[in-house]
Amino acid sequence: MATYVDDAWTALGDPSRRQILRRLAERPCSVTEIAEELPISRPAVSQHLRVLKEARLVLVRPQGTRRIYEVDLQGLATLREELDQFWGKALENFKRLVEEETEQP
Amino acid sequence: MTSTSTETSVRRETEVAVPVERAFAVFTEKFDGIKPREHNLLAVPIAETVFETRVGGSVYDRGEDGSVCRWARVLEFEPPHRFVISWDIDPHWQIETDPDRCSEVEVRFIATGPDRTRVELEHRHLDRHGPGWERGRDGVASEGGWPLYLQRFTELASGA
Structure with missing residues (x-):
């Protein structure tokens, strides 16, 4: 898992890749569409997308003959992990509180 | 304490050595001591977290400067057995104002003996936060x- 994080940081260290990600965050699109809208050549866009994909920051899905790229935030999984930790702590606090209070006369 | 989770929910449970009425009362009335403090959507430290113990009430944090962040609505309140609150916080820990994009948390209190209670917590419909975010x-x-x-x-x- 640490590998992905390192990769994500490295991937986002490049201004062009940040630009591409922001573009994908607005709407999923193809390599051609990105290259048309941003001042980056098509081969360079493909290269950047590969890095972003390896860093698990974008996903690709085929649509007919095209490949559509979109942001991969691992949305639900990450949210679930955060909430799992949140409620885990809450229940620990509850258990401590309820048993402490009950010990008192 | 155990945890199991499906794709769109988080489940946690714990068991405490107190009667069900006591467990329910402590959970709701002392919620200030239960909610992890580091989760704060206010610009200032939290002075207090208040759980309004009635349907239609809110769960809110009050900051040291008096500012208030209402982050849950009480949807069902059935002491000492269960309550359901909405979770009006989006995945960026910002307040979500559209109720259709909020998840919900049910907490059930089950007597397993005269002085024992199992508390089951389910935070569900997490996918409601999803569309748009991903x-x-x-x-x-x-x-x-x-x-x-x-x-x-x-x-x-x-x-x-």
Whole structure:
């Protein structure tokens, strides 16, 4: 898992890749569409997308003959992990509180 | 304490050595001592978290400067057995104002003996927060969104 994080940081260290990600965050699109809208050549866009994909920051899905790229935030999984930790702590606090209070006369 | 989770929900449970009435009362009336303090949507430290113990009430944090953040609505309240609150916080820990994009939390209190209670917590419909977020929103697209997200991601990944 640490590998992905390192990769994500490295991937986002490049201004062009940040630009591409922001573009994908607005709407999923193809390599051609990105290259048309941003001042980056098509081969360079493909290269950047590969890095972003390896860093698990974008996903690709085929649509007919095209490949559509979109942001991969691992949305639900990450949210679930955060909430799992949140409620885990809450229940620990509850258990401590309820048993402490009950010990008192 | 155990945890099991499905794709769109988080489930946790614990058992405490008190009667069900007591468990329910402590959970709701002393919620201030239960909610992890570090989760704060206010600009200032939290002075108090208040759980309004009635349907239609709110769960809110009150900051040291008097500012208030209402982050849950009490949907069902049936002492001493269960309550359901909404979760009006989006995946960026911002208040979600559209009720259709909020998840919900049910907490059930089950007597397993005269002085024992099992507490089952289910945070469900997490997918309601999903659409739009995975596609990217303004917050994600902004300069501030990414570093913040990655910081959390790093903390999670490193087990902090």
